Amino acid sequence: MVRYDGKTVVSLNVNNETHEVAARPSDLLLDVLREQLGLTAAKPGCKNGDCGACTVMVDGWPAKSCLMLAVEAQGHAIVTVEGLGGTAAVQKAFVEANAFQCGYCTSGFLMVCQALKTQHPAMPEEYVIEEWLQSNLCRCTGYQEIRKAVHMMYDMT
Amino acid sequence: MYKAIGKNIQRKEAWDKVTGKARYTDDLPETGILSARLLTSKYAHARILHIDISEALALNGVKSVLTGSDCPELFGPLVLDRPALARDVVRYAGEPVAMVVAKDEPTAEQAVRLIKVEYEQLPVILTPLQALADGAYLIHSKTNGYRKVSTDIYPEAGTNIASRYRMRKGDIKEAFDRCEFIVRQRFFLPPSDHLAMEVRTARAEISSEGTVLITTSSQSPYAVQNQISKAFLIPSGQIHVHVPFVGGGFGGKAPVTLEILAVLASRSVGGKAVRVTIPREQDMVSAPCRIGLEADIRIGANKEGIIQAMELTYFLDCGAYTDISPYMTKAIAVDCTGPYHVENLSCDALCVYTNHTYATSYRSFARESCTFCIERAMDMLARKCALDPLELRIKNAIRPGSLTPSQVLCTPSLTGDLTQCLNKVKLLSEWDGGNALTIKQDTVRAKGIACLWKTETPPTDAVSGALITFNPDGSVNLITGVVEMGSGGQTHLAQILAEKLRIDPKQVHVVMEVDTRAAPKHWKTVASMTEYMAGHAVVRASDDMIEQLRINGAQALGCPAEEIEVANGRVYSRKNPENFIAFKDIVHGYKAPDGSSIGEPVLGRGGFMLKGLTALDPQTGKGKTGPAWTLGAQVVEVEADLKTCTYRIISASTVMDVGRVINPESMRSMVAGGMSMGISMASREAFSYNSEGIPQAPNLRTYKLLHIGQEPDFRVSFVETPESESPYGVRSYSEHGIIGMAAALGNALSAAFGAEFTSLPLTPEKLWRVLSEENT
Numbered sequence: 001m002v003r004y005d006g007k008t009v010v011s012l013n014v015n016n017e018t019h020e021v022a023a024r025p026s027d028l029l030l031d032v033l034r035e036q037l038g039l040t041a042a043k044p045g046c047k048n049g050d051c052g053a054c055t056v057m058v059d060g061w062p063a064k065s066c067l068m069l070a071v072e073a074q075g076h077a078i079v080t081v082e083g084l085g086g087t088a089a090v091q092k093a094f095v096e097a098n099a100f101q102c103g104y105c106t107s108g109f110l111m112v113c114q115a116l117k118t119q120h121p122a123m124p125e126e127y128v129i130e131e132w133l134q135s136n137l138c139r140c141t142g143y144q145e146i147r148k149a150v151h152m153m154y155d156m157t
Numbered sequence: 158m159y160k161a162i163g164k165n166i167q168r169k170e171a172w173d174k175v176t177g178k179a180r181y182t183d184d185l186p187e188t189g190i191l192s193a194r195l196l197t198s199k200y201a202h203a204r205i206l207h208i209d210i211s212e213a214l215a216l217n218g219v220k221s222v223l224t225g226s227d228c229p230e231l232f233g234p235l236v237l238d239r240p241a242l243a244r245d246v247v248r249y250a251g252e253p254v255a256m257v258v259a260k261d262e263p264t265a266e267q268a269v270r271l272i273k274v275e276y277e278q279l280p281v282i283l284t285p286l287q288a289l290a291d292g293a294y295l296i297h298s299k300t301n302g303y304r305k306v307s308t309d310i311y312p313e314a315g316t317n318i319a320s321r322y323r324m325r326k327g328d329i330k331e332a333f334d335r336c337e338f339i340v341r342q343r344f345f346l347p348p349s350d351h352l353a354m355e356v357r358t359a360r361a362e363i364s365s366e367g368t369v370l371i372t373t374s375s376q377s378p379y380a381v382q383n384q385i386s387k388a389f390l391i392p393s394g395q396i397h398v399h400v401p402f403v404g405g406g407f408g409g410k411a412p413v414t415l416e417i418l419a420v421l422a423s424r425s426v427g428g429k430a431v432r433v434t435i436p437r438e439q440d441m442v443s444a445p446c447r448i449g450l451e452a453d454i455r456i457g458a459n460k461e462g463i464i465q466a467m468e469l470t471y472f473l474d475c476g477a478y479t480d481i482s483p484y485m486t487k488a489i490a491v492d493c494t495g496p497y498h499v500e501n502l503s504c505d506a507l508c509v510y511t512n513h514t515y516a517t518s519y520r521s522f523a524r525e526s527c528t529f530c531i532e533r534a535m536d537m538l539a540r541k542c543a544l545d546p547l548e549l550r551i552k553n554a555i556r557p558g559s560l561t562p563s564q565v566l567c568t569p570s571l572t573g574d575l576t577q578c579l580n581k582v583k584l585l586s587e588w589d590g591g592n593a594l595t596i597k598q599d600t601v602r603a604k605g606i607a608c609l610w611k612t613e614t615p616p617t618d619a620v621s622g623a624l625i626t627f628n629p630d631g632s633v634n635l636i637t638g639v640v641e642m643g644s645g646g647q648t649h650l651a652q653i654l655a656e657k658l659r660i661d662p663k664q665v666h667v668v669m670e671v672d673t674r675a676a677p678k679h680w681k682t683v684a685s686m687t688e689y690m691a692g693h694a695v696v697r698a699s700d701d702m703i704e705q706l707r708i709n710g711a712q713a714l715g716c717p718a719e720e721i722e723v724a725n726g727r728v729y730s731r732k733n734p735e736n737f738i739a740f741k742d743i744v745h746g747y748k749a750p751d752g753s754s755i756g757e758p759v760l761g762r763g764g765f766m767l768k769g770l771t772a773l774d775p776q777t778g779k780g781k782t783g784p785a786w787t788l789g790a791q792v793v794e795v796e797a798d799l800k801t802c803t804y805r806i807i808s809a810s811t812v813m814d815v816g817r818v819i820n821p822e823s824m825r826s827m828v829a830g831g832m833s834m835g836i837s838m839a840s841r842e843a844f845s846y847n848s849e850g851i852p853q854a855p856n857l858r859t860y861k862l863l864h865i866g867q868e869p870d871f872r873v874s875f876v877e878t879p880e881s882e883s884p885y886g887v888r889s890y891s892e893h894g895i896i897g898m899a900a901a902l903g904n905a906l907s908a909a910f911g912a913e914f915t916s917l918p919l920t921p922e923k924l925w926r927v928l929s930e931e932n933t
Contacts (some may be wrong), residue, residue: 046856051855103404130866139834
């Protein structure tokens, strides 16, 4: 087995800004966002692609940043919760719908919902919403409030 | 008119949580911090013959490697039986054996793989009954040889029994003799996991003068301080614990675990900052999980279906170490019968060591487990008596004048109104007698009902406290030792404070992070006791503050203090409300028009200690362990495919007597969240162990949780019978949504399939197996 330990400079477009980071070939996008850019909204809930807490938006699509290498993210537009500002409909909807308790899964759900709206500007059918959101886990709520938040997000726009 | 109580106040930290600004323990990137990773046992029970750390130590970037011989101390909240790193023996698969501290996580991870451990396998015990068998191998060679922190733990020498509690009332022999109907059933519930979305993590750093700074994802910052102080003989004042937001706890973050390893790690590298992170897989198998339970239930009733006697034996599978399990055993004992009027009772609850991952508190402190057994047996009894299961429960509901299993006399304040909950849930769930209804060929719908109850079992001397300070604009800051982990307790405390001061809740700022050097001691954020314990402290701090405002006001306004009112952010004389002083002008003392200073700055302080609780009598179990009970009734409706054994959960209803609804939306969502966790646990969750006790594929891909699209229509409603001793009458409620869900689901499926399901989880495969056995 060949080991690559050295770091290379990688240029990432995150939240409309270009960042240069030194990364190993094996570094996850999630770890680079959190440890090097201080963007800790994306969470390491399992680092196995099962929980969705690390979801970010890549070119308008949801992506689990624990399943993407930092080097793979070059040349793509990455958006994290920090990039939503504090004014996005999805954020307001989650607050209004009481769609979280501990808040740890929230960033991931916000980004899936934001991507859903990017790909489906008009509210899709319920089963489409379910299909999209099944990538993510919430242990606190019973999902009822999250479903309501998605509806509210669409109602706001 | 209430200003804040009973209102839908949004959680105080809501916007922090949707903007990524809410920081959790590992969300604080720190330059130069070292990383620690664990090597864990691959066997469930083995002697450690030799550990070779030389290769790991030699790896570039590795700072230290620790094994059990570096830490002779033993840990535990009740019994000191658990080493930080295994010494000589590993007692469960996943037990930490060694720890590497390195410059970063990848290096630490790489070094962990270079450690070589030689084991000699020992017999593996995987169920309480195996552990209790004659001649069973002793998992701890001296069960009774460990130091006990509490006196009411009763390990039995020469056995694997870590503690036992007995409840005795009346004469069960005589009572069973006159019973028309008797149900006798054995139940089996395997261990499962909390699975808070935030994996446990901790950091530690030791300053040059010896202060140990710990940042951790914990429900128990003051227990971290206390246990580490005692174990390492460091004065507790030298231990400074900091808890930012916690990403879900559910009891799993109540024990002190990774904090100990973080301190050891930092100590091994001269006090440098170290973060201990574990992957999800280790969080599942190395860190403590939910108990397993086996139970023998015997219930007897007369021909009208009135319960005459219960004989109950509960065997808790506490895993390799006790942690808080003896108290969960006690908790099962005090609520062992379910919320029913039972005059003749014999119950033994045993806490038994096995070679499973050790267990700790889990949402509802084991009531979700014992309730499954009792409530399933109640449905079997209903069938025998040919009664509607809901009617059977109404007939036997505990009521004022009944004695609880620990012989506490029930009053409306103490136990609330179960009958009203049952009547209300009948409407809410559209209860139709509990019979299966055929929808089409091979498809039936059925509902199952279960009652719930729970009292608290805190230490009899648990304390809480609150501090309140003012800002120059007259708004207040609330500081408590309550951890914010999603339960909304901090917001409810802000509501209590706003109500007391008669101000808008927006004027209350809550310090969300707990800092043990700044916030007054709060026992632990567990047992749903925030509103009761910290609520009392906030009430007292508010009264203290109002008193000071009155004194300042009396001096400033030149009238007797008794005439002074404090409301709406103003201080004024009742006789002349038009002439008021705004908070902002008086809370830091008052400056008169001539410039002279009047009064003193106002600081609110309130402390609260539990009173009147007792240990249980070792022979009869008589005693009072908690301030009160919360009762309720739950219904689950399923649509089942009889051919494929699959099912869909259509609706889930809960009516709970919460004493007082202080925040309708937050309380509804908390109860629904508990119901969801219960449905997930009951329908799909369990560790899958192989015959050698190794958990198979412990990850969230194989161990499935409830996903969106699988959730039922949640219906939640409340009954309000105030608890006279609690602030505004509110009862504990935040764990309780989970309690009856497994039982209600089990009852619904048993009705749908016409079979008795007696174990969890209720997967299609499990149902198929039971049905296949019945047909052969």
